[in-house]
Amino acid sequence: MGYFSRFAVPHPSPAIYASMIAIAVTVFLIIAGITYFKKWIYLWDGWITTVDHKKIGIMYLISALLMLFRGGVDALMMRAQLAVPDNKLLDSQHYNEVFSTHGVIMVLFMAMPYIMGLMNFVVPLQIGARDVAFPRLNAVSFWLFFMGAMLFNLSFVIGGSPDAGWSSYFPLAGNEFSPHVGTNYYMISIQIAGIGTLMTGINFLTTILKMRAPGMTLMRMPMFTWASLTTCIIIIFAFPVLTIALLMGTMDRLFATKFFTITDGGMDMLWANLFWVWGHPEVYILILPAFGLFSEIIPTFSRRNIYGYTSMVASMVLISFYSFLVWTHHFFTMGQTAYVNSIFSITTMIIAIPTGIKIFNWLFTMWRGRIRFTVPMLYCLAFIPLFTIGGVTGVMLAMSAADYQYHNTMFLVAHFHNVIIPGVVFAVLGASTYYWPKMFGFVLNEKIGKLAFWFLVIGFCLAFFPMYITGLDGQARRMYTYSEDTGFGPWNMVATIGAVCMAISFVLIVYMIYYSIRNAKKEAVSDPWDARNLEWATHTPVPEYNFAIIPQVNSREAFWDAKYKGHPLFKGDYEKIHMPNNSGVPFLMSLFFFALGFGLVFSMWYLAICGLIGVFICMAHRSFEQDHGRYISVEEIKETEAKYGGTHK
Amino acid sequence: MKELFPAKQVGGFVFSLILTGVALLVYYFNMSRAVGLTILTLTAFIQAAVQLVVFMHAREIEDSKSVFTTIYYAIIIALVTIFGTLLCMIWGWNY
Ligand code: HEM
Ligand SMILES: [Cu+2]
Numbered sequence: 080m081g082y083f084s085r086f087a088v089p090h091p092s093p094a095i096y097a098s099m100i101a102i103a104v105t106v107f108l109i110i111a112g113i114t115y116f117k118k119w120i121y122l123w124d125g126w127i128t129t130v131d132h133k134k135i136g137i138m139y140l141i142s143a144l145l146m147l148f149r150g151g152v153d154a155l156m157m158r159a160q161l162a163v164p165d166n167k168l169l170d171s172q173h174y175n176e177v178f179s180t181h182g183v184i185m186v187l188f189m190a191m192p193y194i195m196g197l198m199n200f201v202v203p204l205q206i207g208a209r210d211v212a213f214p215r216l217n218a219v220s221f222w223l224f225f226m227g228a229m230l231f232n233l234s235f236v237i238g239g240s241p242d243a244g245w246s247s248y249f250p251l252a253g254n255e256f257s258p259h260v261g262t263n264y265y266m267i268s269i270q271i272a273g274i275g276t277l278m279t280g281i282n283f284l285t286t287i288l289k290m291r292a293p294g295m296t297l298m299r300m301p302m303f304t305w306a307s308l309t310t311c312i313i314i315i316f317a318f319p320v321l322t323i324a325l326l327m328g329t330m331d332r333l334f335a336t337k338f339f340t341i342t343d344g345g346m347d348m349l350w351a352n353l354f355w356v357w358g359h360p361e362v363y364i365l366i367l368p369a370f371g372l373f374s375e376i377i378p379t380f381s382r383r384n385i386y387g388y389t390s391m392v393a394s395m396v397l398i399s400f401y402s403f404l405v406w407t408h409h410f411f412t413m414g415q416t417a418y419v420n421s422i423f424s425i426t427t428m429i430i431a432i433p434t435g436i437k438i439f440n441w442l443f444t445m446w447r448g449r450i451r452f453t454v455p456m457l458y459c460l461a462f463i464p465l466f467t468i469g470g471v472t473g474v475m476l477a478m479s480a481a482d483y484q485y486h487n488t489m490f491l492v493a494h495f496h497n498v499i500i501p502g503v504v505f506a507v508l509g510a511s512t513y514y515w516p517k518m519f520g521f522v523l524n525e526k527i528g529k530l531a532f533w534f535l536v537i538g539f540c541l542a543f544f545p546m547y548i549t550g551l552d553g554q555a556r557r558m559y560t561y562s563e564d565t566g567f568g569p570w571n572m573v574a575t576i577g578a579v580c581m582a583i584s585f586v587l588i589v590y591m592i593y594y595s596i597r598n599a600k601k602e603a604v605s606d607p608w609d610a611r612n613l614e615w616a617t618h619t620p621v622p623e624y625n626f627a628i629i630p631q632v633n634s635r636e637a638f639w640d641a642k643y644k645g646h647p648l649f650k651g652d653y654e655k656i657h658m659p660n661n662s663g664v665p666f667l668m669s670l671f672f673f674a675l676g677f678g679l680v681f682s683m684w685y686l687a688i689c690g691l692i693g694v695f696i697c698m699a700h701r702s703f704e705q706d707h708g709r710y711i712s713v714e715e716i717k718e719t720e721a722k723y724g725g726t727h728k
Numbered sequence: 729m730k731e732l733f734p735a736k737q738v739g740g741f742v743f744s745l746i747l748t749g750v751a752l753l754v755y756y757f758n759m760s761r762a763v764g765l766t767i768l769t770l771t772a773f774i775q776a777a778v779q780l781v782v783f784m785h786a787r788e789i790e791d792s793k794s795v796f797t798t799i800y801y802a803i804i805i806a807l808v809t810i811f812g813t814l815l816c817m818i819w820g821w822n823y
Contacts, residue, residue: 288794316805352813403805407816419820 085681089239089259090172099236128661130214132199133621135221137518139196140511142225146189147585149232153181155582158542162575164563174559175242176261180235182245186361187269188228190499193507194368195224195279198307200518202283204614204621205301207292207630207637212285214659215701220275220282222669227272230676234264238681241265244557246358247328249339249350254332263680266329271672273321280314283307292613294632298392301612301635302385305392306371309399310364316403317360324353333682348413355406363402365499367395369506370437373459376513377441379610380456381448384636387440394433401430411479412486420479427477431470438467453608454528458509461536462501469497472547487557490550493543500539508535508588516607520619521599527591534584541577545570611639616648618723624656624711627720653720656711668697740782747771747778 088095113119126134156177160169169177203211211217234240241261243252252262287308291300300308327338328350337345378385385391407415407423441463450456472494476485485491516522546554549567561567606615616638617626628649634640641648671693678687751771754764780786786795 316802320809346817348817349813352817356809356813403808404812407812414822415816416820416822419815422815 085260086237088236090176092173095235102236123663124661127666128218128663130210130218130659130661130665131623132203132211132214132217133518133623135217136196136198136200138221139192139199139224142228143189143193143196143507146184146192146228150181150184150189151582151585153177153184155578157181158575158578160559161561161571163572164561164565164568166560169559171559172242175244175557176235176240178557179241179244179247179261179265180231183231183241183265183269184228185499186245186365187272188224188231190365190503190507191272191276192224192228194310194365194503195220195276197372197507197510197514198279198283198310198368200514201614202304202307203286203290204517204617204625205304205612206287206290206295207613207626207632208286208290209625209629209656210659211282212290213282215662215665216278216282218662218665219668220279222665223275223278223672224272226669226673226676227268227270227275230271230673230680231264231268233677234261234268238264246351246354248354249328249331249347250341252328252332252350253340253347254335260680263329263332266325266332267676267679270322270325270329271676273318273325276314277318277322280311280318284311284315287311292630292632295637298389299632299635299637302374302388302391303368303371305395306367306374309395310367313360313364313367313399313402317357317364320353321357321361324350324357327353329679333679348410351410351413352406355409356403358409359406360402362495362498363398365503367398369503370395372506372510372513373441373462375612376455376509377444377459378448379513379608380451380453380459381445382451382609383444383448384611384639385440386443386446387436388635390436391440394436397433398430401426401433405430408477408479408482411482417479424477424479428474431474431477434470438463453512454523454525454532455509455513457529457532458505458512461532462505462509465501465505465536465539466498469494469501472497485550487555488550489546489554489556492556493546493550496539496543496546500543505535513608514614516604517614517619517621520604521595521601522604522607523595524591524599527587527594531584531587531591534580534587538577538580538582538584542574542581543577545574545577606638611636613638616641618720622719622723624658624716627653627656627716653713653716655713656716657708658711659708660706662706664697664700668694671697736782740778744775744778747775751775 113122126138129135156169157174160166160174199211199217203209238260241247241257241264243257243262243265247262247265250256252265287300287304327336330336331339331345337343339345339347339350341347374385374391404426405423407419408427411420411423441459452460472490476482476491476494512523512528549570550556552565552567554561554565554567561571605617605619608615613630613632616630626649628651630637630648631650633646637646637648640646671690673690675687675690675694678684678690748771751768754767759767780799786792786799789795
């Protein structure tokens with residue numbers, strides 16, 4: 080038994096035992112289901128080994144929705160605990176584990192893959208390409224993210240969850256104060272997913288720079304492609320910092336190095352520093368693609384081209400650079416002089432300027448436009464005022480002297496949820512509704528969608544605006560309870576009601592998907608919204624080669640101009656198409672990564688070494704593999720195109 | 729004959745060996761920390777430049793402009809990060 084005792088959860092509760100059983104039952108049901116319906120081969124050939132950017136995108140989206148559920152349950156637990164003063168639902172240790180997990184899951188395993196998924200699906204279509212630059216690497220990216228997420232989610236039933244916050248500051252995260260394996264899970268699962276993200280950054284940067292359709296110059300690229308390009312640049316320069324910081328943290332925890340210790344020449348504050356050197360750019364990695372998505376949806380439903388294209392591009396490029404100059408605003412209160420703080424206060428306030436420019440551009444796009452109030456557009460309309468409030472409170476926080484009052488209070492919590500939920504979450508939900516017909520061939524139900532939207536918006540306002548008030552009154556973040564005479568009770572009750580509304584909205588969204596699958600008309604709609612960019616110029620469902628003939632671009636809104644100004648998009652004849660082959664190696668490699676990670680978490684060195692060797696074997700296999708892809712013949716293309724009603728030229 | 733002999737590559741190879749030799753001096757001779765670190769930093773950066781230009785052909789491809797833009801951008805971000813960190817953690821630290 081001694082050996083297995085390491086897997087025990089250090090701080091168990093009935094809820095955890097219940098989850099264990101639930102997980103076991105679900106896994107069993109899934110396996111039994113797949114076997115019963117004989118879907119293993121379909122799963123392997125169609126999805127697990129795929130290198131098709133569209134399918135990878137959809138897998139990202141499904142994982143992200145699952146993680147949204149997991150993170151949402153955590154959120155509800157926290158809100159339930161805080162609903163009334165002196166509540167005993169969760170004890171302090173549980174509360175710590177829940178908020179740490181919630182933060183990591185929502186940022187790294189929900190928002191990131193959601194955005195990666197949309198990037199995967201949309202960007203190649205938008206630039207008129209047939210796949211990404213490195214399709215195999217793309218599969219590796221996805222599977223690394225997936226295994227990172229699985230490893231992280233395993234923590235609460237095997238060995239215990241991390242409990243030092245999503246920022247996992249040392250020395251709290253060191254062995255002395257966090258002796259159980261939870262923080263190992265944090266370090267290693269984020270590391271694995273982070274390597275995948277870095278690869279995605281390189282992959283999409285290359286794709287966007289090298290694989291655009293002829294005629295699409297940089298300044299003719301659609302907004303979302305521009306947003307993805309700038310995001311990739313931030314990823315490439317920010318993620319290596321996280322990689323190294325996590326490596327140092329892992330070494331401290333597993334091999335007793337002294338990078339972040341208080342004694343022996345270590346420097347605990349260096350972790351906070353490195354974390355935010357990555358962490359601040361990371362929030363822009365989340366928001367820039369979201370801005371890009373809004374810039375796709377707003378012109379479509381205003382029937383106008385985007386206002387101020389050049390200034391939109393310029394502000395994104397500026398943001399991608401400025402985002403590296405502000406990180407210290409996350410620890411104004413930790414000991415720098417006022418002089419240092421002032422420098423970073425100013426850089427932080429400057430970054431609000433390009434963001435403001437974008438807000439005005441969206442407003443001017445809608446001005447005099449003919450607005451259609453569809454679900455995606457509603458999300459955009461709600462985003463603008465709510466995000467602005469988040470930005471304004473951000474500038475309040477940026478004043479370092481004032482930050483001594485706000486820092487680590489619920490005011491801060493309200494700020495970042497106020498930018499992330501209306502910014503990122505509204506964007507991805509709006510964009511999934513917008514792109515849904517392109518992905519699955521039918522439009523989602525509007526009525527339920529609108530209902531879900533209103534629950535989400537009202538729930539959001541109820542849940543987070545009270546936190547501004549209690550925060551200013553001094554309610555600290557990450558505290559598992561508060562006493563009655565603080566007077567925080569009523570506001571917290573309101574916030575909990577808001578959280579419940581948001582949960583209802585999630586249920587409605589799931590119901591909307593279910594309802595639409597059953598009832599929507601499954602006619603192939605290639606351009607349901609009368610949209611403007613190339614992703615709508617191909618058939619629905621999108622054939623695996625995307626475009627039978629590579630489109631010819633000669634304006635900013637190629638598809639719109641093809642529809643209404645008669646620019647020819649597809650010139651010439653069919654030619655055979657070169658496509659990459661499927662491969663199971665990326666999945667296999669991610670399994671080895673999982674073994675490596677699990678071995679490291681529990682200091683099971685043989686397992687870790689085997690995993691590492693497996694990873695290297697996969698890489699060596701790739702180096703010596705002779706795989707030149709395959710060709711789709713002209714006959715096959717003709718057949719497919721005829722089935723979808725021919726290439727409209 | 730002249731076209732066949734890769735003078736640039738051989739020269740670059742010898743130069744990078746010399747740089748390695750110079751860096752090794754820090755180990756064999758007893759010098760102050762400041763001098764040692766200066767030598768190491770300088771030789772490291774020159775070495776990286778030699779590798780990029782001579783062996784990775786940074787100058788010889790068609791869009792070498794974008795290669796150098798990226799490198800300069802990376803250097804700027806690295807410098808900002810390093811000096812910003814020094815500013816927060818050492819020069820401007822109160823406690
Ligand atoms: C107008 C632009 C913005 C400004 C001026 C700003 C400013 C700040 C400041 C000064 C803090 C630190 C406050 C403290 O710890 O006391 C902060 C925290 C935070 N901000 Fe913003 N922000 C802005 C936009 C955004 C955006 C767009 C996002 C994400 C999409 C974001 C996400 C966050 C997060 C996640 C934190 C808190 C992290 C933590 O401590 O756990 N911010 N912001
Ligand atoms: Cu920040």
